[in-house]
Amino acid sequence: xxxxxxxxxxxxxxxxxxxxxxxxxxxxxxxxxGPANNMNQPTIVGFGTLSQDQRKPFFACGVKTDPDASNSxxxxxxxxxxxxxxxxFSNTGxxxxxALQTKLTxxxxxxxxxxxxxxxxxHKNNDGGYFFIDPSVNYGPADFIRKHxxxxxxxxxxxxxxxxxxxxxxxxxxxxxxxxxxxxxxxARGTASRRRTST
Numbered sequence: 001x002x003x004x005x006x007x008x009x010x011x012x013x014x015x016x017x018x019x020x021x022x023x024x025x026x027x028x029x030x031x032x033x034g035p036a037n038n039m040n041q042p043t044i045v046g047f048g049t050l051s052q053d054q055r056k057p058f059f060a061c062g063v064k065t066d067p068d069a070s071n072s073x074x075x076x077x078x079x080x081x082x083x084x085x086x087x088x089f090s091n092t093g094x095x096x097x098x099a100l101q102t103k104l105t106x107x108x109x110x111x112x113x114x115x116x117x118x119x120x121x122x123h124k125n126n127d128g129g130y131f132f133i134d135p136s137v138n139y140g141p142a143d144f145i146r147k148h149x150x151x152x153x154x155x156x157x158x159x160x161x162x163x164x165x166x167x168x169x170x171x172x173x174x175x176x177x178x179x180x181x182x183x184x185x186x187x188a189r190g191t192a193s194r195r196r197t198s199t
Contacts, residue, residue, distance in 0.1 A: 001027035019103040029091040037128040040086040057132075058082040093126030093135065095142075111157025119149040146188035153184045 007021035042055035053059045058080045099121035106114045123145040127138035 001025055015107045017105045019101075019105075021101045023097075023099045023101055025095075025097045027095045029093070036087045037090055037131050038085040039088045039132055040082060040084065041130060041133065043133050053083050056083065058086060088132075093131065094139075095123065095125035097121070097123040111155075113155045115151075115153045115155075117149075117151040117153075121145060121147065121149070149186070149188045151184065151186045153182060155182045 003023075003025040005021055005023040007019060009017065009019045011017045040056050040058045042052045043057075044055075046055050059082055099119055101119045102117070104116045108114070123142040124140055125142050126135055127140075130137045
């Protein structure tokens, strides 16, 4: 997988900073959410005239047009008669992710801060369905990606446990330099819809 990003950060005031970034990656060796793939899926070629089994590569491997000709002469692979699915772990699919990420941070006095983060993203990959017949058919938006993601987070430094050291029986005992409390609100929407091939 190749990953890349470009980030621009700027301090708008002494207490406000902004950041905008492009983040992307491109990979090969993926098929949907898992590597398994059915190699014996029926093709849509011949739909309506051939049975579903006849359209499976490892059942008839095509239909003879000349009964006297050999399989190899007609580009056929032989009649295996296999109707079951055959899982093949190939890891030969591709994926692509692109995102615009923005962040705004505001620092207040007395240890308070507020952060707002927004991401606009897309991710496409291959799905296992129909992959070995035509991988472009089920190449599209990934099911697990939300197009819009917004996060709002606040942090407050608590007013106790701010000491640097505590002395007891002439032994310097490190004490916490500060405790913080955080609250996070996250919102996401934009569930991907995807074509599914059924034959």
